[in-house]
Amino acid sequence: MCGRYASTKSAADIATEFHAVDATARSALAAPGADYNVAPTKPVLAVVQRHPRDEDGTADTGRTERSVRVMRWGLVPSWAKDPSVGSRMINARAETAADKPAFRKALARRRCLLPADGWYEWRRDGRTKQPYFITGADGASLAMAGVWEFWRAPDGGEDEPLITTAVVTTDAVGPMRDIHDRMPLLIAPDDWAAWLDPDADQVSELLRPPSAELVAGLELRTVSALVNNVRNEGPELVERVDPVTAPDEHRQTLALDL
Template sequence: MCGRFYLDVMMDELEGYFSLEASTISLKPRYNIAPSQDILAVAAPNGARVLGGFHWGLIPFWAKDEKIGYKTINARAETVHSKPAYRAAFKYRRCLIPCSGFFEWKKENNIKQPYCFRPTSQPMFALAGLYEHWQDQSGREIDSCTILVGEANQDVAPIHDRMPIILQPEDFDCWLDPQVQTKEQLLPLLRQSAPGEVDHYPVSRAVNSPGNDNADLIKDISNSDQFRLT
């Protein structure tokens, strides 16, 4: 799964990587992004790529209650095309979620040790996502999204058996194109990342609390006393 990530790039880096027009969105580093928070995603509903804010936890357009979003922070790549909560968005409303790195946990000596996963060569990850627009009976509206996950590759598997789906720049156009709608076209994009694309190291357990948000959370502690004592 993917239940926590961070984004600490500059706006010009993000615009360049995703081929965006200049954005008016204010971007500041966030080191501990958690479900139910607002996150950034790139979509192209009318052909041009745009950056917008979305609630993390997808709320299907047909949902009676927004609380369903607590259960839909991730969608399994293997079944996303057929699950009722995701199949319409998979067909018509796909997005890319900028990510500098993500966190996973491994139980070591009865302690859940967090690890940070970062790209080895790309400036950032582009996570495959879906988005929805929801409105309740009072007219209140929420744009929401989910992150697709699949089987871990050999870089991530020693820590966790699942990982977010990372798309390559050559796949962005196809994934974002609302005219592309068949599973035969889309599912092949959700392939496992190649070995060597992701690096990882242990980080402070302070990341366990979503209330903590600072650059110390992504520091490598493999040589620190804190890690040697786990």
């Protein structure tokens, strides 16, 4: 499950880290700033690899370009009548995405990486929920597997297509299982090129849960219940706190159904 994450690096820094070009200026949505509480329907940075096109829209199939783009989190299938459906399609299960009409075409042709400082998960303990921030111990961005899609209004009222994305999730591995039974599908650097390859329509080998070695490099950090409220977006959300019962003023229902 991934219903909230942190992404604080600039598009330029992401481009350097992922060996891409910063193409956010080409996106219809403005590039987001540092956000410690990324929630569904917000704009997010995504890394894609596509065949470049000339002024007439003809693709150069002899080469590809890896770039950083802006998308809205919550996938809207091309056949949807209303973009509001995206708020319910924030995750695509690795085990079933190839069979689901909403994700099937995107998984085959439009995969992306969603860079993240880390993601949040909640573990229930009696009547309270303890939030955790799961992040890389080395400070490098985590590359969450994603799929993306174009959507245009059925009446042709949108000048630019809406580009949306969903996080691919998988079974939790190792200590992650103590918090939640699902986690984002993390793609190791050695597999970035294969996942992003626009000409590869079979990626079943990459849909397996992350290796124990990759998961061993993650830190599980107890954090404040301030993250429960999507209006809170500051760096204090990722600071470690003791896993104690939250004060009454922070004992609240999550703003999103996680």
